[in-house]
Amino acid sequence: MKVMIVEDEMLLAMELESEVEMAGHQVTGLAMSSSQAREQISTSKPDFAFVDIHLMDGPTGIEVGRELAAAGIPYVFVSGNIKKIPGDFAGAIGAIEKPYTMNGMKNALAYVSAIVKGDDSGSPPASLVLAENATARSRFG
């Protein structure tokens, strides 16, 4: 699947990019701010996104998330403070809490890529906090 990474820490973003590519996916782009994210949502049409809450222009990740949800693109939050995520999860499948481990990220990526494909037979890994009704969110409309 085509993955967009929204993260203001470039080193973390690049490492996550390697991880995503190792798992056999393509990264459509790295966005450090909400405006870069918006641009990439419309130009590169990703299948899925990782979204940090705190970006270069402030805590704008939640808005980015809502726009992804509105565009029908499933995503998960990746954040050091998942308590900041609103109760409705802003339409996200769930959240991965930082600092995630390599194994935690691999398991979460395997799980979400399966449900983005429509296979929700797997059980969610410990590293992924699911929103309620999460699997339905991966198949908008």
Added chain:
Amino acid sequence: MQEKDQHRTDARNAGNRLVAGHVSEDPFAAAFKATRMPMIVTDPNQSDNTIIFCNEAFRKMTGYSDDEIIGRNCRFLQGPDTDRETVSKIREAIVAGQDVAIDILNYRKDGSTFWNAVFISPVRDEAGKIIYFFASQLDFTNVKSREADLAAARHKAEAEVAKHTANLRSALDARTLLVHEVDHRVKNNLLTMASIVKMQARVTRDDGRRKTLMSVLNRIEALSTVQRKLFTLDDVSKFDVSEFTRELVTDLVDTTGRKDIRLSLDLSPLLVPAVKATPLSLIVNELVGDAVRRGLSDGGGDIHVVVRRLNGHFLIRIEDTSEPVEPDIENAELGRMLLEASALQLGAEIERKREGQKAIVEVVLLVGDHQENAN
């Protein structure tokens, strides 16, 4: 001016008539004159209900002389700050011929003010006609000012409390903000450290070096998981070893993707002081990691992890059915050192044994009652 003089003369005459009605030894008249309570008599049959008689106490209270008092209406004691509504109430009572007791702000001759508790009562003749009004006064400025002082003191105290509360609240907000900020930075730094090690492992061409880097990464990530699990409980000074163990073990086994490693967990909440979180987590990480590695090499097996309290102690027990294999010597050496240091720090005992096919490791942590968190 002439008319005013006439009033005064009339009032004086009325007063004289009143006094003439009493012989000089009349004890009531003597008492009236001598009492420390300021008193006056007014005559409603004079024009404007003028004062026809006052005692020494009244002159002393108001600062006016007899000449300045007789022939005037009581209103000459009022001033700019006298409450108009109070004045109206007095007037209404007099018109109605009723008693009235009321507090009024009056002015002395020198312009100073005093709080006057006035009692006015009509005096009637045998036919029931009002012939005089009798009025007694009481200067209660001191009482009033004590009340005001008390109210002011209370107000000041309340303001102080409000100020201190606001200061405390803002200090608490600042502290909370600081804790969040530090927590956020620690988390980001741990992930950055892990990312640097992973990047190095990715670019290295030497398998041995890669193994070493991954071995370091494994321990950094154990600390990352600890940091993530801190501050998640309502009591931020506590850390749940079971919660940590559940995530660590399931992530480790899930990643292998091996169905032949069968995991079973027996975890009850086990809260330890946050300061013990790091060494305890390193111990769990070494023991579980070791079991999974052996399971991997061996071609599968059962891993059973127990975390619970036992007779007031904390017990962590890991059993596996995999065959012992030749370990990665460097990794095993690092693991041994971390286990030893952590156990020493915690005062924990680590016991290894074999029961047939099963390799068993038990970690027992003795805890004092004060450290223990009742479930």
